[in-house]
Amino acid sequence: MKTLLLMRHAKSSWKDNNLEDHERPLKKRGRKDAKRIAKVIKKQDLIPDLILSSTATRARETVKIVVDALEYQKDIHHSDELYMGEPQDFIQALKPLEDDVQTVMIVAHNPGLEAYLQIIDGEIEAVPTAGLGYLVLALDHWQDINIDSMGDLIGFWTPKSLKEKDN
Numbered sequence: 001m002k003t004l005l006l007m008r009h010a011k012s013s014w015k016d017n018n019l020e021d022h023e024r025p026l027k028k029r030g031r032k033d034a035k036r037i038a039k040v041i042k043k044q045d046l047i048p049d050l051i052l053s054s055t056a057t058r059a060r061e062t063v064k065i066v067v068d069a070l071e072y073q074k075d076i077h078h079s080d081e082l083y084m085g086e087p088q089d090f091i092q093a094l095k096p097l098e099d100d101v102q103t104v105m106i107v108a109h110n111p112g113l114e115a116y117l118q119i120i121d122g123e124i125e126a127v128p129t130a131g132l133g134y135l136v137l138a139l140d141h142w143q144d145i146n147i148d149s150m151g152d153l154i155g156f157w158t159p160k161s162l163k164e165k166d167n
Contacts, residue, residue: 001140003103003134003135003136004094004103004135004136005106006113007066007108007130007131008107008113008127008128009058009062009129010030010065010129010130011033012058013025013030021056022055023057024057026058026061030061034069038065039069040157048104048105049102049103050097050103051063051066051104051107052077052104053076054079054107055078055079056109059107059109066105081093082106082109083108084109085109085112086115087116091146091149096143101142110127117133120151121135121152125156131158131159133153133156134156135152135154
């Protein structure tokens with residue numbers, strides 16, 4: 001069994017119209033939301049062995065906040081293929097991983113991230129910014145992952161649902 005954490009980047013800013021989409025940074029709210037999700041990861045003991053991230057600024061900043069909050073010391077790989085990646089791109093990023101990597105976190109974008117969660121889980125889940133899905137995959141080897149690989153959605157958190165619990 002392998003564990004996969006699928007996280008959408010936190011809320012980004014549209015303030016500067018001159019920036020390319022790839023370069024948009026996080027909003028203040030996005031930084032708070034990423035910290036809130038990092039607390040869940042820590043509380044649930046879901047520290048990944050590896051983080052795979054889009055190269056977009058908002059994804060990089062989301063990863064940095066999570067990494068800092070977790071005091072994460074393991075590998076982080078940034079990939080252009082995860083920027084606006086589709087489900088097949090996520091599969092291609094996971095397939096070459098070594099078997100000793102048990103838990104992987106992907107930080108990427110919709111609509112591809114949401115579509116991949118729907119394919120694995122078999123249910124429709126909307127993934128808002130900074131949303132996190134926790135899946136257990138019926139795999140022993142990453143090389144066996146394919147578009148038909150199914151898993152169980154064990155947990156799903158959004159900043160909004162966590163904020164409601166805080167109140």
